[in-house]
Amino acid sequence: MTIAALELLTFGLGGLVRAAGNAGHRLCLLTRDRTVYRHELARLPADALDIVDIDTLDTAACTAALRGVPDLGGLINATDTFGVPGADIAAALGLPGPDPAAVRLVRDKHRVRTVLSERGLSRVRAVRVAPDPSAAPEVLRDIGLPAVLKDTAGTSSRGVWPVRDAPALHAALTAASHTPLKGDLLAETFLAGPVYSAETLSWDGHTRLLGVCSRQISPEPAVREEAAAFPVALPAGGHARIETWVGALLAAVGHDRGFAHVEFVLTGEGPELVEINRRIGGALVGEALSRRLGTNVQEAEIDTALGRRPPLLDTAPGSGPASGFVLVYAPRAGTLAGWSGLDGLDTFPGAPRWYPTMAPGDRVEHLTDQRACTGILLTEGATAELALHRALSAAGSVHPVVEP
Numbered sequence: 001m002t003i004a005a006l007e008l009l010t011f012g013l014g015g016l017v018r019a020a021g022n023a024g025h026r027l028c029l030l031t032r033d034r035t036v037y038r039h040e041l042a043r044l045p046a047d048a049l050d051i052v053d054i055d056t057l058d059t060a061a062c063t064a065a066l067r068g069v070p071d072l073g074g075l076i077n078a079t080d081t082f083g084v085p086g087a088d089i090a091a092a093l094g095l096p097g098p099d100p101a102a103v104r105l106v107r108d109k110h111r112v113r114t115v116l117s118e119r120g121l122s123r124v125r126a127v128r129v130a131p132d133p134s135a136a137p138e139v140l141r142d143i144g145l146p147a148v149l150k151d152t153a154g155t156s157s158r159g160v161w162p163v164r165d166a167p168a169l170h171a172a173l174t175a176a177s178h179t180p181l182k183g184d185l186l187a188e189t190f191l192a193g194p195v196y197s198a199e200t201l202s203w204d205g206h207t208r209l210l211g212v213c214s215r216q217i218s219p220e221p222a223v224r225e226e227a228a229a230f231p232v233a234l235p236a237g238g239h240a241r242i243e244t245w246v247g248a249l250l251a252a253v254g255h256d257r258g259f260a261h262v263e264f265v266l267t268g269e270g271p272e273l274v275e276i277n278r279r280i281g282g283a284l285v286g287e288a289l290s291r292r293l294g295t296n297v298q299e300a301e302i303d304t305a306l307g308r309r310p311p312l313l314d315t316a317p318g319s320g321p322a323s324g325f326v327l328v329y330a331p332r333a334g335t336l337a338g339w340s341g342l343d344g345l346d347t348f349p350g351a352p353r354w355y356p357t358m359a360p361g362d363r364v365e366h367l368t369d370q371r372a373c374t375g376i377l378l379t380e381g382a383t384a385e386l387a388l389h390r391a392l393s394a395a396g397s398v399h400p401v402v403e404p
Helices: 013-022 034-041 059-067 083-093 100-106 109-118 133-142 166-177 238-252 285-293 298-305 342-347 384-395
Strands: 002-006 026-031 050-053 072-076 126-129 147-151 160-163 185-189 195-203 206-217 225-230 257-267 270-277 322-329 334-340 353-356 373-381 399-403
Touching (some): 002 083, 013 034, 083 100, 225 384, 238 257, 238 270
Parallel strands (some): 002 072
Antiparallel strands (some): 147 160
């Protein structure tokens, strides 16, 4: 049987190929740009999977291509950008998959806020506004300051502007007017506190919290992610409270099967949602999960795609190493020539491992979001705190070399 994927996260392809093979299936990847997966593909045998080079933004073409895949048993839906078309294609082909209406709901941050507010699961005020400076009075009246402006369908920290005063609000609305948004512009209450993500797996309404991941965000006004660690140690009873809370959120928006990456701020009054993503967390969250749980978590993606209840829901809590990772950003725009410091990583504790997201010759153009990330440095430790300290130490020795 063949399991297809309509694009994937940058990392995790190798684990998915192994998971499919161990289950007696073959993976077929539909992609418009193989270079996204070059780090993983370079470590796989040339015949490890089938790759269909296609415009994955063309839903009709992808549907036609998948109709020609022999013995197609499932379609993996693992990204935000391709979540809606993936759900539509699975439904059209009669494959197991999420309700397309529920996927559309989750991809609209304003609709999610509305649903959660109606059910008493969110205290955040939110309103759609025009991406234009003329909307400033509306934001001040309905939301107040500080506030956050964001693309209702945005990803990778793109199209997000925290604002604390009137000049910053005017500047953010001006920037939004010149930014191609994937959805509408949303203004909502600014949440004060550290950011985390709940990594979950659900099946028929039951949600298991696999753990909580820390999220270190850059200083304002940029909002790119700088570092993370997994699993965060919570106070007594904290894991159960987060599991109950996140389970209620996912049930409210109709996410009843598969992974979810739920970002939240731990405010002084408790957790408050940032956004829901119907997938494994990005960057190296999947790798961190697999190391901690002592299993290949991509096996649960195969199970979900085939409409089977994942055994991962019933496994014992993980006792493997904790992980910390740091995103290494280009210091300036230009052409990436390489990195200095990689040859000295083995002198640091925690078994540092380098995961490049760019290659020499790539252009660096956007410095305020994840597109400027050149690679990710991961280390292990007995606790998430120790692993993160090790990752920060090792990453400090790696410097992207960017030429004009």
